[in-house]
Amino acid sequence: MKRLLCLAIAAPLLLAACSKNSTDASGVQIFKYASGIHQEGQITYKEHPPVGGPHNPRWQQCGIYTQPLYDQYAVHSMEHGAVWITYKPGTSAADIAKLTAAVQGRSYILMSPYENQPAPIMASAWNAQLTLKSADDPALKDFLAKYEQGESAPERGAACDGPYATTTTQ
Amino acid sequence: MKAVRAVLAALVVVLGLAGWGLWISVRPPQEGSPAVRFARDMRLHHAQAVELSMHILERPVSAPVRLLAQDIAVTQEAQIGQMGGWLDIWGLPFAGRDAPMAGMNRVAMGMATEAQVRSLDTLSAKQAEIEYLELMIQHHRGGVQMAQDGLKSGVPQVQTLAHAIVQSQTAEISLIAGMLRQRGAAVPAGLPSPGTAPASSDPANTDSMPMDMK
Numbered sequence: 001m002k003r004l005l006c007l008a009i010a011a012p013l014l015l016a017a018c019s020k021n022s023t024d025a026s027g028v029q030i031f032k033y034a035s036g037i038h039q040e041g042q043i044t045y046k047e048h049p050p051v052g053g054p055h056n057p058r059w060q061q062c063g064i065y066t067q068p069l070y071d072q073y074a075v076h077s078m079e080h081g082a083v084w085i086t087y088k089p090g091t092s093a094a095d096i097a098k099l100t101a102a103v104q105g106r107s108y109i110l111m112s113p114y115e116n117q118p119a120p121i122m123a124s125a126w127n128a129q130l131t132l133k134s135a136d137d138p139a140l141k142d143f144l145a146k147y148e149q150g151e152s153a154p155e156r157g158a159a160c161d162g163p164y165a166t167t168t169t170q
Numbered sequence: 171m172k173a174v175r176a177v178l179a180a181l182v183v184v185l186g187l188a189g190w191g192l193w194i195s196v197r198p199p200q201e202g203s204p205a206v207r208f209a210r211d212m213r214l215h216h217a218q219a220v221e222l223s224m225h226i227l228e229r230p231v232s233a234p235v236r237l238l239a240q241d242i243a244v245t246q247e248a249q250i251g252q253m254g255g256w257l258d259i260w261g262l263p264f265a266g267r268d269a270p271m272a273g274m275n276r277v278a279m280g281m282a283t284e285a286q287v288r289s290l291d292t293l294s295a296k297q298a299e300i301e302y303l304e305l306m307i308q309h310h311r312g313g314v315q316m317a318q319d320g321l322k323s324g325v326p327q328v329q330t331l332a333h334a335i336v337q338s339q340t341a342e343i344s345l346i347a348g349m350l351r352q353r354g355a356a357v358p359a360g361l362p363s364p365g366t367a368p369a370s371s372d373p374a375n376t377d378s379m380p381m382d383m384k
Contacts, residue, residue, distance in 0.1 A: 063284075081264070105269030107214055141267050148265035149254075157213075157254050157264065161221050163228040163291065 026142060031127045035154030036079060043072040048116045049086050049124045050075050060168075062160035064100060065112040067169035074110055077165075078126045080158040081149035085140075086114035087121045095121070095135035102140055108148045108160055112169070127152040198260040205325040206262060208332070209253040212316060214270035216246040216253075218281055219309055225290040226302040234349060235299045238342075242306065245338070249331065256327065278364040280312025300355045307346045310339040311361050 021031045033052025043054055050071050059076035060069055074084050085099055091113070099121070103109045114122070121132040123140055125147035132140055149156045159165070199205035223243035227236060257264055271279065282305045290298050290305075313335060320332025347357045 103269075105272060106265070107217065107270070108265070145263055145265055145267040148263075150263060150265070157250060159217065159221065159224070161217075161287075162224040 029129045045071050051124050051129050052126050058166045061165035069112045073166050077160040079155050080160050081153040081156040082108045082110050082160045083148045084110040084124045089113045098135035205323040205328045208320040210270045213250050213253050216250045219246045229298050230295045231299040275364040278362050280309040303346050303350050310343050313339050
């Protein structure tokens with residue numbers, strides 16, 4: 001009986017341990033979301049910004065935005081391979097310009113302010129997230145090289161534009 | 171004895187050269203090589219042809235334009251996958267450290283601006299169809315130019331695809347020109363030279379769009 005009880009307690013813990021994220025050598029946090037289901041309406045995510053999970057049937061049109069986005073559209077773009085660069089509101093124009101320059105000409109990019117995030121500047125992709133040390137942190141380029149349409153995206157290379165991509169902002 | 175040594179030395183040189191040649195020929199294309207640049211640049215260029223086609227397919231345009239748009243979309247999407255497959259097998263990321271088409275003048279390579287892409291949603295169906303044909307003819311002209319670079323990559327599978335792109339897009343350029351004439355529209359004169367448009371007017375997905383999307 002005791003053993004069964006132990007198992008009952010251990011199993012969920014073990015499961016939790018398995019889905020827990022880790023951090024790789026370059027400081028990128030790794031997650032394990034399986035490709036997400038489609039779900040209408042507002043979706044609440046565990047991570048801010050999110051790094052995977054259920055998402056809206058529409059995806060966010062890739063590009064640079066000056067207003068916050070809705071998580072549930074952005075996550076769908078991330079499933080297609082987009083990297084979402086987010087900064088806290090109040091970030092200096094100079095820093096935003098540096099970030100804009102860093103993504104110039106790249107196509108699977110979302111960039112927007114993000115209120116409720118734990119660090120000033122972050123880069124997120126499906127199952128991967130990086131906290132930037134500054135707006136010109138060289139780690140961003142490595143992150144983009146690896147995760148823009150990267151292997152971790154369940155539907156890498158599917159468009160993040162097109163007539164049904166939403167351009168909605170908050 | 172001296173002769174044996176000379177023969178042995180020659181053998182070492184020949185084997186060394188052969189081994190080096192073999193290594194060069196089987197080694198996958200490296201980061202920064204023309205083949206890798208071609209794969210990444212052309213994936214971006216193709217993606218916009220698919221995007222333009224997806225937009226026009228949502229409009230009530232004529233059957234020949236729908237057929238053309240579907241043909242372009244399915245063909246180029248398949249080729250995007252093919253080029254992604256190469257990068258995978260070569261052990262390289264799709265994106266890379268530099269933006270695709272870095273240093274190229276995108277307008278001179280036939281890329282449409284974000285506003286031109288959006289205009290396909292808002293123009294009347296009749297005008298949108300002409301706009302699509304005009305944008306596609308320029309896009310193909312740039313695509314053929316970029317494919318010429320692929321022909322010089324020295325990598326057989328890249329050269330095969332580049333050759334196919336040159337052939338099919340050249341044929342489609344004549345087809346589209348005919349369609350434009352049928353509709354009483356002028357065929358665009360040609361692409362601007364790379365020197366005429368500043369890099370800042372590059373129609374990346376990422377630069378011009380944000381301000382009107384607040």
